[in-house]
Amino acid sequence: GIQVEQSPPDLILQEGANSTLRCNFSDSVNNLQWFHQNPWGQLINLFYIPSGTKQNGRLSATTVATERYSLLYISSSQTTDSGVYFCAGLPGGFKTIFGAGTRLFVKA
């Protein structure tokens, strides 16, 4: 089956720093999404981004579908950005595949 690799697995940042999270798929996927799971366990939609670039405040994402990867950029990080970031996609049909996540801790 399709493999999803997220990197880095863990990331510690000083407040105000920038970071890039990466998601690689071993094969083509549809409906690529990025989620943030906050420390309370809630899954929050960040981006629906099957291709191209989107921005929302300090966050932006780019998906290069032909090369099967997506990037999530966090600028001027804040302590509230802490949590786990997941990418997910549909490799065909509706059997969604999630990456293992990037665990981010932002220090004050």
Add this chain to the structure above:
Amino acid sequence: DAGITQSPRYKITETGRQVTLMCHQTWSHSYMFWYRQDLGHGLRLIYYSAAADITDKGEVPDGYVVSRSKTENFPLTLESATRSQTSVYFCASMSESEDEQFFGPGTRLTVL
């Protein structure tokens, strides 16, 4: 309230008991999903449904049963709970245009 809700939010049960986790969405989304989240595994798909009375297995369906008699509800039943089913369970829904999935708050299940 509008959105997707799950109940109960927390459940403790014993091995061998039947447990049903409820999921309700108010958007009339056609697609609904059940996932489990375990340390080291991220989220894994248990079952999904494309419409009322249409369900299909995901990656880890063994030990679970689902039904979808109404579009808005998608209950997940553990017919005979096992300790390995201790997990956090998330329900999600998605519209017919097949874009974003939206997640419920999750149910933390402990099987003793």
